[in-house]
Amino acid sequence: MNADSLNGRLLFAIPKKGRLHEKCLELLAGADIQFRRHHRLDVCLVKNHPIALVFLPASDIPSFVGKGNVDLGITGQDVILEAQMQEHVTEVLKLNFGKCALQVQVPEAGPVQTVEQLAGKRVVTSFEVLSGKYFNKIDDQLNLAGEQKTKIEYVGGSVEAACALGLADGIVDLVESGDTMRAAGLHAIATLLQSEAVLIKSSTPKHQALEPVIKLITSRIAGVVAAGRYVVCEYNILRVRLHDATTITPGRRAPTISPLEDEAWVAVSSMVEKSRVANVMDELVKIGAEDILIFNLDNCRV
Numbered sequence: 001m002n003a004d005s006l007n008g009r010l011l012f013a014i015p016k017k018g019r020l021h022e023k024c025l026e027l028l029a030g031a032d033i034q035f036r037r038h039h040r041l042d043v044c045l046v047k048n049h050p051i052a053l054v055f056l057p058a059s060d061i062p063s064f065v066g067k068g069n070v071d072l073g074i075t076g077q078d079v080i081l082e083a084q085m086q087e088h089v090t091e092v093l094k095l096n097f098g099k100c101a102l103q104v105q106v107p108e109a110g111p112v113q114t115v116e117q118l119a120g121k122r123v124v125t126s127f128e129v130l131s132g133k134y135f136n137k138i139d140d141q142l143n144l145a146g147e148q149k150t151k152i153e154y155v156g157g158s159v160e161a162a163c164a165l166g167l168a169d170g171i172v173d174l175v176e177s178g179d180t181m182r183a184a185g186l187h188a189i190a191t192l193l194q195s196e197a198v199l200i201k202s203s204t205p206k207h208q209a210l211e212p213v214i215k216l217i218t219s220r221i222a223g224v225v226a227a228g229r230y231v232v233c234e235y236n237i238l239r240v241r242l243h244d245a246t247t248i249t250p251g252r253r254a255p256t257i258s259p260l261e262d263e264a265w266v267a268v269s270s271m272v273e274k275s276r277v278a279n280v281m282d283e284l285v286k287i288g289a290e291d292i293l294i295f296n297l298d299n300c301r302v
């Protein structure tokens with residue numbers, strides 16, 4: 001492959017490893033973006049679209065997209081803010097994975113239990129820009145200046161070890177389940193932000209001609225994401241209870257109602273958010289719904 005073979009292709013950046021990598025490969029497969037990645041090669045051509053995939057560290061993707069070196073990318077909202085690229089990239093789609101919070105953490109049984117107590121001390125993090133801004137504000141509120149200000153130190157990973165190693169009085173790191181934090185004997189005392197994975201494009205695209213490809217890929221990925229968010233719920237209900245039933249399962253536009261051989265009954269089919277499905281089934285049982293079936297979606301366009 002040479003620079004010429006990339007000509008006219010949309011460059012699409014994908015995290016090359018870490019928490020977002022596998023999920024991104026699932027999205028690409030769901031959107032039928034076909035490629036074969038040769039061992040150790042970080043650029044590869046897509047067979048069935050004018051696209052080249054570029055595998056990059058998640059934290060480098062915001063500036064590649066923001067500066068227009070690549071056209072489209074998937075990364076975390078946290079690293080977009082850390083790279084200070086939020087003005088230079090446009091969030092096209094939230095992807096419903098990579099959900100985590102950036103939190104201030106301190107040893108559970110230590111002397112420091114509030115951010116005000118931590119201010120002026122040593123904080124280790126991979127998010128030095130966001131942590132710097134956050135503690136600058138607190139330092140200002142507490143009138144800490146010069147040597148008294150909070151000392152922010154960067155590490156590239158395993159941030160949670162810093163307190164036990166005596167390098168820090170507190171850390172700022174990502175939390176999802178909280179397992180890493182608890183295993184390190186830490187607990188959270190403040191949240192800087194919530195984050196999830198997003199599809200982004202440059203706010204000042206260099207190649208207008210690629211806009212239709214961006215639209216197509218966005219629509220396909222949106223379909224895969226929605227398919228993961230919804231299930232189809234089908235059930236039978238007495239016609240006289242239909243009003244209650246459709247209040248419980250209003251669907252996205254409207255539920256599909258089909259007649260049954262027994263005229264007193266109808267069948268209802270409706271999309272329901274996965275996170276609500278157990279409650280919805282409880283409610284349906286309460287109003288006498290029968291034969292309630294839940295189907296996962298492989299893919300959709302909604």
Ligand SMILES: Nc1ncnc2c1ncn2[C@@H]1O[C@H](COP(=O)(O)OP(=O)(O)OP(=O)(O)O)[C@@H](O)[C@H]1O
Pocket residue numbers: 017018019020057058059075076077078079097098099100157174175176177195196197
């Ligand atoms: N535990 C987690 N749960 C959910 N999302 C996470 C988690 N950790 C990180 N992320 C998200 O994934 C992005 C990439 O982080 P990750 O740690 O996977 O990358 P990395 O540091 O390049 O990889 P590695 O940790 O393997 O070196 C983060 O910016 C964040 O948006």
Ligand SMILES: O=P(O)(O)OC[C@H]1O[C@H](OP(=O)(O)OP(=O)(O)O)[C@H](O)[C@@H]1O
Pocket residue numbers: 018019156157158159160173174175176177178179180181
């Ligand atoms: O709350 P949890 O579910 O435990 O997830 C949080 C952990 O995940 C990330 O680390 P990662 O696994 O990427 O390792 P790293 O520290 O080497 O980047 C993050 O930095 C936390 O350490």
Ligand SMILES: [Mg+2]
Pocket residue numbers: 018157
């Ligand atoms: Mg990591």
